Amino acid sequence: MARIVVISTGGTIASRWQGSGFAADARGQEVMATAAVPEDVTVEVVDLFSVNSPRLTTAHQLTLLRTVHDVLADPGVDGVVVTHGTDTLEESAFLVDLHHDDPRPVVFTGAQLPLDAEDGDGPRNLYDALLTAARTRGLGVLVAFDGKVHSARGTVKTQTVAADAFADPSGPRIGTIGFGKISVLRHPRRPAALPLPEASSPPPRVDMVMHHADGDAVLLNAAVDAGAQGLVLVATGAGNATPEIVDAVAAARARGVLVALTTRV
Template identity: 45%
Template sequence: MTNAETSTDTPHIVICTTGGTITASTTPEGAVLAGDSDPATHAMLDGLRAVLPEEIRVSARTVLDADSSTFGPAEWDLLVDAVADVLSDPGVSGVVVTHGTDTLEETAIALDLHHDDPRPVAITGAQLPADHPEADGPANLLDAVLLAADPVSGGLGVLVVLGRAILQARGVRKWHTTDPVAFARNSPEHPVEDLPPELERPTLPARARFADTRVDVVACPPGADAVALLACVEAGARGLVLEGSGSGNLPPLVADAVARLADDRPDLVVVASTRVPRGEASSTYGGRGGGAELATRGVLSCGYLRSGQARVLLAALLSTADAANGAGGDNGDGGDGGDGAAAEVRRRWARYHLYS
């Protein structure tokens, strides 16, 4: 698609499209297919222009065209680069990213960690395909464009817009598979304005490269052993997000393996998450596998993030720490007292992590 001509006296919003349910179609058998959605995208944009206020101009850029369940670190890199490229044009007033809902929470935090521009970036999608008689995509897209065109939205970072809800990116997660209000934000009870400024929404000091940094999420249900965890380490993981129970407690056999890794692999960064959907994961409980005991081994808590966004943040911090310490990852001295990438991530986690 060709970008529309910009105007200096009207808001110009660039829509970066990536496929997803918002432009998906339904087969005669009832399966929803995302990808190869050019006709649906054109129809979506024509419908948008028909209802937008005349003073708002929109143009579009195709970045990806697929179901977002296929997205991963390489796609996060591509989208971060695409949004940065769009915002390099001073004539652009804001950006909207259309995205499948399956992995929207990961893309949202990947973008937000890099977004230090005051211009709004909104990310939206749909729960129903474009050819559904009650498709929610057109209304979500309109809301996202209006939000991105409103100067009041500036400085808030990446905003998730779906089902009339507007949520900041960090702490957001998909909470329902089919409800139009697909996302909720896990956050503390006290308001964001009460938080110290340095913990609100810091951005990275440099560009992270997600595809170059392997971080794995490992489910650790009650009674789990360390087989899956050790397989990820063997496969080359630089970081692990372990999804435990309660406030981030791990089964005993997993905790024993983490203790051994703390001695043998100080270059490996481990974060404790939880399967509980809401509330804070913290280093609270003592004993074998308790969060307080894990913290003595250098294990970090995910706080109000959940495993998907914690994975993105950990990969970003490892990547930028690698760059600061020289290519090739940790410099070998490891440990909390060293200058390696892993030690740097442990030092920086509290600053870049949401509500640490």
């Protein structure tokens, strides 16, 4: 029997209609009750929090990271499933993967339709995630969604409402799920894991600034003035920006702000 721990964090998969909108108010056991459990799998549920993922904070994500490590400290656990809202699932999965050095999988999943939808996708996604957590090893942190398995690194939400919500624009998926089986198509390269952040130190403020046509340094300077200790400049093309942005980056660096350059492409 594979012993899988499901960490419930909220999201659409745990959401119900509240009269004027949906709210993630269902506990983990209620979410689990909607899904079949694969043969030879036992499930334990950890109710970590119930949050709509657009409202997730860095504090929530660090709590999730440490909870995953605490769960995997038990050698009797065979894998972890995290139920999560899709809006920020990619961020949480990537964070956990940065610090993951265990061959046992951590599988993120969620839903595009709420808990009480008659044709909801949550039950199937949860079943697939349980199966993936029970049957795979050495693949790192994964995202199981709509019959597909993706690596946490590189995977982003590519569809706002469609069931096939996630993809890795930079490479093929890890595998597919169907008929109670997982077909692993590739094994991702696994860099060395980072140590866990110290629990006592507050996370630094890091802001993102998007460069675009007519873009100036107003937002970048505002982030620095607001106390950002780090900036991610999302530049154009191969990392291009205007001379005004370049000067603002130099000024930020002179003030001790770390600036990471990436691209919209």
